[in-house]
Amino acid sequence: MTTRPRGLAVALDEVTAEYFADQPILDGLSLHAPAGKISVIIGPNGSGKSTALRVLAGFLRPSRGEVWLIDGSSRTSIGAGPPHLRSGLGIGYVPQGHSVFPAMSVYDNLLVGAWPIRRERRRARRTIQELFDRYPVLAGKRGAAAGSLSGGQQRILELARALVPDPAVVLVDEPSAGVAPAVAATMYQELEALRDEGRTVVLVDQDLRPALAIADVVHVLQSGRCVSSGSSRELGADLDALVRSWLSAGGDAPSARAARGGAS
Numbered sequence: 202m203t204t205r206p207r208g209l210a211v212a213l214d215e216v217t218a219e220y221f222a223d224q225p226i227l228d229g230l231s232l233h234a235p236a237g238k239i240s241v242i243i244g245p246n247g248s249g250k251s252t253a254l255r256v257l258a259g260f261l262r263p264s265r266g267e268v269w270l271i272d273g274s275s276r277t278s279i280g281a282g283p284p285h286l287r288s289g290l291g292i293g294y295v296p297q298g299h300s301v302f303p304a305m306s307v308y309d310n311l312l313v314g315a316w317p318i319r320r321e322r323r324r325a326r327r328t329i330q331e332l333f334d335r336y337p338v339l340a341g342k343r344g345a346a347a348g349s350l351s352g353g354q355q356r357i358l359e360l361a362r363a364l365v366p367d368p369a370v371v372l373v374d375e376p377s378a379g380v381a382p383a384v385a386a387t388m389y390q391e392l393e394a395l396r397d398e399g400r401t402v403v404l405v406d407q408d409l410r411p412a413l414a415i416a417d418v419v420h421v422l423q424s425g426r427c428v429s430s431g432s433s434r435e436l437g438a439d440l441d442a443l444v445r446s447w448l449s450a451g452g453d454a455p456s457a458r459a460a461r462g463g464a465s
């Protein structure tokens with residue numbers, strides 16, 4: 202693919218965010234997702250992982266704290282900006298759950314992703330073609346309604362749509378939820394490929410084993426705060442202890458899966 206500048210990091214600094222007044226979901230959350238690395242945010246159900254991604258993507262404005270886009274030694278506060286400006290800054294977002302436009306064709310779904318570069322029509326067409334080359338499964342279905350694709354193909358389409366503006370930072374929420382194991386494996390390989398292209402990946406995942414296997418940095422959330430950050434190796438026993446504590450607190454999904462597969 203044609204490449205644009207890479208090397209952007211993102212950070213949350215003492216961020217408080219809520220859906221209802223005075224009921225903070227993020228409660229002074231600070232975390233730093235370094236440039237060109239895969240950061241994985243883990244934590245028990247309801248700890249605020251998806252909310253943290255929404256704040257990074259601009260879909261939820263923090264009531265306190267800062268969202269930083271960091272380019273080397275300079276940083277820009279982006280917390281107040283709307284999501285469409287976030288994509289113009291080089292941040293792409295693959296939300297949780299189904300987000301394709303089912304009645305629109307695969308090609309038109311990718312065109313929606315081209316909105317931030319809509320004035321550069323030639324570039325948008327070229328990038329979409331490059332994405333068809335990258336994901337042949339989509340190329341074969343370019344004229345088909347997106348809703349007719351399998352769940353896994355739709356997930357790949359959602360990732361491809363986020364990549365159309367060639368983001369330096371890719372935020373991905375639950376890439377493998379509800380997809381066949383082979384597609385899930387493809388998604389994790391793709392996230393590694395995005396990192397190897399110099400992009401910054403921030404991943405939220407309940408499926409701990411594959412997520413931790415590709416993580417460069419792990420951030421552990423509890424009750425809207427980051428209680429631990431580091432590589433899986435650095436966190437080591439701490440991570441195991443945390444996962445066990447989630448299990449004993451009620452066996453939520455991430456813990457149960459980690460227990461089956463091993464958390465580290």
Ligand SMILES: Nc1ncnc2c1ncn2[C@@H]1O[C@H](COP(=O)(O)OP(=O)(O)OP(=O)(O)O)[C@@H](O)[C@H]1O
Nearest residue numbers: 220221226244245246247248249250251252253407
């Ligand atoms: N759109 C919303 N409106 C109101 N409350 C919400 C909304 N989205 C999430 N919440 C609440 O915010 C809290 C944190 O949710 P969030 O999805 O960020 O957690 P999570 O750690 O990603 O959980 P999970 O692992 O279950 O996806 C939960 O109590 C949830 O019910």
